[in-house]
Amino acid sequence: MANVHLAGIKKHFDGVKAVDGIDLEIGDGEFLVLLGPSGSGKTTLMRLVAGLEKPTGGQIIIDGQTVNDLPPRDRGIAMVFQSYALYPHKTVFGNISFPLTVEGMPREDIRKKVEWAAGLLGIGHLLDRLPSRISGGERQRVAIARALVRRPKVLLMDEPLSNLDAKVRHTAREELKLFQREINVTTIYVTHDQAEAMGLGDRIAVMHEGTVRQVGSPYSIYNDPQNMFVAGFVGIPPMNFMEQDGVILGFRPEALLPAEALPDKDCMRLKLLVERVEDLGSHRLVYGTIGKAKVIANHSFRLNLKEGDEHEFAVCSQELRRFDPKTGERIRP
Amino acid sequence: MKKFFSKTYFYGALSMFIIFSAGPFYIMLITMFKKSHDLFNPLNNPFWLNEGPTLEHLDLLFNQTLYVRFLLNTVLVGIAVVVITVLLAVPAAISLARLAGRWGENVGIGIFLTYLVPPTLLFIPLSRIVSFLGLQNSLWSLVLVYPTFTVPFCTWLLMSFFKSIPKDIEEQALVDGCSRVGAMARVLLPLSVPGIITVVVFSFTLVAHEYIYALSFIQDSAKKTIGIGMTTELVRGDVFYWGALMGGALIASIPVALLYTLFLDRIISGMSMGAAKR
Numbered sequence: 001m002a003n004v005h006l007a008g009i010k011k012h013f014d015g016v017k018a019v020d021g022i023d024l025e026i027g028d029g030e031f032l033v034l035l036g037p038s039g040s041g042k043t044t045l046m047r048l049v050a051g052l053e054k055p056t057g058g059q060i061i062i063d064g065q066t067v068n069d070l071p072p073r074d075r076g077i078a079m080v081f082q083s084y085a086l087y088p089h090k091t092v093f094g095n096i097s098f099p100l101t102v103e104g105m106p107r108e109d110i111r112k113k114v115e116w117a118a119g120l121l122g123i124g125h126l127l128d129r130l131p132s133r134i135s136g137g138e139r140q141r142v143a144i145a146r147a148l149v150r151r152p153k154v155l156l157m158d159e160p161l162s163n164l165d166a167k168v169r170h171t172a173r174e175e176l177k178l179f180q181r182e183i184n185v186t187t188i189y190v191t192h193d194q195a196e197a198m199g200l201g202d203r204i205a206v207m208h209e210g211t212v213r214q215v216g217s218p219y220s221i222y223n224d225p226q227n228m229f230v231a232g233f234v235g236i237p238p239m240n241f242m243e244q245d246g247v248i249l250g251f252r253p254e255a256l257l258p259a260e261a262l263p264d265k266d267c268m269r270l271k272l273l274v275e276r277v278e279d280l281g282s283h284r285l286v287y288g289t290i291g292k293a294k295v296i297a298n299h300s301f302r303l304n305l306k307e308g309d310e311h312e313f314a315v316c317s318q319e320l321r322r323f324d325p326k327t328g329e330r331i332r333p
Numbered sequence: 334m335k336k337f338f339s340k341t342y343f344y345g346a347l348s349m350f351i352i353f354s355a356g357p358f359y360i361m362l363i364t365m366f367k368k369s370h371d372l373f374n375p376l377n378n379p380f381w382l383n384e385g386p387t388l389e390h391l392d393l394l395f396n397q398t399l400y401v402r403f404l405l406n407t408v409l410v411g412i413a414v415v416v417i418t419v420l421l422a423v424p425a426a427i428s429l430a431r432l433a434g435r436w437g438e439n440v441g442i443g444i445f446l447t448y449l450v451p452p453t454l455l456f457i458p459l460s461r462i463v464s465f466l467g468l469q470n471s472l473w474s475l476v477l478v479y480p481t482f483t484v485p486f487c488t489w490l491l492m493s494f495f496k497s498i499p500k501d502i503e504e505q506a507l508v509d510g511c512s513r514v515g516a517m518a519r520v521l522l523p524l525s526v527p528g529i530i531t532v533v534v535f536s537f538t539l540v541a542h543e544y545i546y547a548l549s550f551i552q553d554s555a556k557k558t559i560g561i562g563m564t565t566e567l568v569r570g571d572v573f574y575w576g577a578l579m580g581g582a583l584i585a586s587i588p589v590a591l592l593y594t595l596f597l598d599r600i601i602s603g604m605s606m607g608a609a610k611r
Contacts, residue, residue: 052504073510085501089523102510102519146509 002063002076002153002186003028004049009058011044011210018044020210021058029184031177035197036207037233042190045207046156049188050079063153073102078152082159084143086131092118092142093127099150117145120179137168144176148183155180155187161196173199194234198222206230225250228328231321237285239321242293247331248323253285253298255319259312261301267314272297274309358583365390365580372575390576394567399554400581403562406472407585410558411540413476418483418536419529425484426491427517431500445489448482452545455481463550474550475558479543483536490535494528495521530596538589559585 004026011019019041026032034042047053049060051072060067067075078099086095096117100110118124121141126134131142140160147155161169161176177200180187191197197204198218205215206229214226225231231239231250239250259269270290278285286297286305290313297313305311322331359380364372366386377383394400429437429444459478468474498521506516522529540558547561554566563581567574 050508052507071512072504072507073512077508079505079508081501081505083499083501085499085505087502087505087520087524098506098519099509102515150510 003030004154004186004188005059005061006045006049007059007061009045009048009060010056011041011048011053012056017210019048019055022210022212024205024212024215026186026188029186031180031187031189031200031202033197033201033204034188034190034207035194035201035204035234036192038192039209040207041210042192042207043158044210046079046158046188046190049154050077050156051075076153077156078147078150078154079156080140080143080147080158080160082162084131084139084160084163086139086142086146088131090130091127092123092129092131092134095131095142096127096146096149098146103150113149114145117149120148120183121145136164137172140164140172144179148185151183152185155185157187157189159191159193160189162191162193176200194236198234206233208233225321226330228323231323237296237298240293240295241323242290242295243325246325248325250321250323251315251319253296255315256295256297256313257299257315258297258301258303259314261299262314262316264316266318267316268320269312269314272311272313274305274307274311276307277305358586361579361583364575365583367576369576387576390574390580393574394577394580398566398577399557399562402555403557403559404585406556406562407541407559410472410475410479411537414479414483414540415533415536417476417480418487419532421480421484422487422491422532423522423525423529425488427495427521429488430492430495431503441489441492444485448485448489452482452543456545456549459546460549469550470552470556472551472556475540475543475547478546478550479536479540483539487532487536491525491528491532494525498524534592534596537592541585541589 004024006022006024006026009019009022009024010017022045024032034045036042044053048055049062051067051070055068062075062077087098090098093114096114097110100113105113114127115124118127121144123138123141123145126138126142131139134142140163143160144157147157161172164172173196189197189200198221201218203215203217204221206213206221208229214221214230216224221230221234225234225239228241228248228250232241235252237253239252240256241248241250243249256270256272259267272286272288272290272295274286274288276287278287283298283300284303286299288295288297303311322333323329324331363380363382366388367382368384368387368389371377371382371384374383425444429441431437459481463469463474463478466474466477468477502520502524503516506520507513511519542560543558544560544564547558548565551557551561554562557565559581563578563585567578567581
């Protein structure tokens with residue numbers, strides 16, 4: 001366990017600024033998710049922490065020690081790659097024990113530690129198999145067991161759930177959170193999947209074009225976005241934006257409700273021209289326009305809306321977020 | 334009926350293939366034991382021992398030429414060339430496949446191009462080098478010269494092989510506590526055994542059947558390799574000692590055939606490795 005401090009980290013590849021001056025503090029035992037679209041620099045940032053890339057500038061400090069010039073093996077980190085990167089020529093036991101074998105640990109201790117890690121992840125019965133003979137979910141567990149067996153100070157995970165099918169992914173997510181709590185290891189987790197980020201992270205750092213646009217709890221990222229990028233990137237469907245009186249108003253689709261549901265006076269009433277309705281069973285998505293702005297409403301009322309209908313919708317004022325149209329930054333009252 | 338035809342077709346094709354590939358070996362085997370009179374009589378069945386077997390050709394081969402010496406020379410040069418090739422080609426291929434990026438690819442193609450220059454042209458400048466180093470008429474000249482074509486080809490072959498091993502696995506080894514060299518030895522090399530076996534077998538066979546360089550650089554009978562030794566010692570003027578030639582060729586090809594059979598699966602996976610991702 002350790003805290004990680006990133007100070008002004010930069011990484012440029014042939015003039016392309018993959019990571020452009022990031023300051024981030026990750027606490028002891030914290031689960032931090034790096035969330036961003038592809039190409040936002042999140043994987044590069046993780047590789048910098050791992051020592052697989054050398055930073056162009058800035059400092060990486062793990063547990064009080066600057067590790068910029070240390071090779072990956074001396075940083076006390078472990079990493080789970082997106083592809084799991086299991087050694088195909090070694091059995092599950094051989095894979096999990098590999099970091100310990102390299103360390104030169106006595107055979108008996110290795111066996112105990114491997115059994116502990118395999119037990120934690122419920123793969124004790126697979127130890128004799130080769131990676132090609134186990135399922136995707138099991139491979140992911142082997143990769144995590146191999147990462148944990150050395151009791152790393154920091155655990156790095158690069159989209160470890162993205163190769164699993166949807167059903168397995170959901171259970172894997174729950175388990176991941178549970179065992180991270182159990183062994184309390186500082187974790188940095190990269191993903192582009194916001195449901196994963198919201199579900200797993202103690203805090204989320206939203207990245208865009210090599211910079212961190214906002215760091216905060218899942219709740220604050222969703223409800224209190226600092227800029228239009230975060231507001232538009234987080235949330236499915238994304239936040240609605242419309243310009244009014246020189247500012248951009250943002251509101252979540254679930255805040256845009258049929259007017260009859262919000263008799264309250266403190267709500268802004270809007271005429272919505274319906275373009276399309278998607279009935280998703282538990283709720284309905286109404287796609288349409290308010291003035292020139294394209295918006296989506298997400299509600300669970302039984303309204304018989306059709307294409308071409310005009311219906312009055314409303315947003316309550318506490319649901320409105322104001323943004324500067326030039327900078328995209330939040331305007332706070 | 335349809336089944337009958339498809340079976341006939343299958344076994345027909347198979348027999349053609351067997352005759353085509355095993356035929357030469359059968360001719361070699363039978364000629365080796367055929368009396369010369371039998372061999373040169375056009376009325377005799379060429380595929381059978383019409384006048385009974387003889388060991389006179391083997392006697393000529395083993396007792397009146399330096400055949401065993403040729404074999405030994407070939408094995409010695411072969412082993413030396415294989416060792417040099419593996420030692421040079423493996424690290425070269427790893428660095429070109431991994432560290433140099435786009436630049437590495439172009440250098441790789443450049444290296445392969447040198448393999449395409451025919452030895453019939455190259456032996457002229459190479460003979461200057463060999464004589465400058467004072468290696469004429471020595472097996473060392475071949476040990477020096479053969480890697481000039483085995484190393485480029487094998488580097489290129491291994492390069493595509495190493496590229497097919499995901500980079501993640503190597504980086505995982507770095508994270509798991511290995512140094513770069515450690516990751517190479519513990520992870521990359523075990524995974525590339527099929528490629529390395531291909532390289533070993535390939536370089537050894539090249540050495541065994543190489544002709545031009547051996548002919549130009551070696552004059553002493555006792556220093557000849559099999560390819561050149563047989564054809565210079567058993568073809569005297571316009572007299573071909575067919576029985577001994579065939580026997581010598583057959584005996585020399587047995588170890589290579591065994592080598593291929595033993596490692597066939599691995600060689601095939603080595604050859605096709607770069608073609609498709611796993």
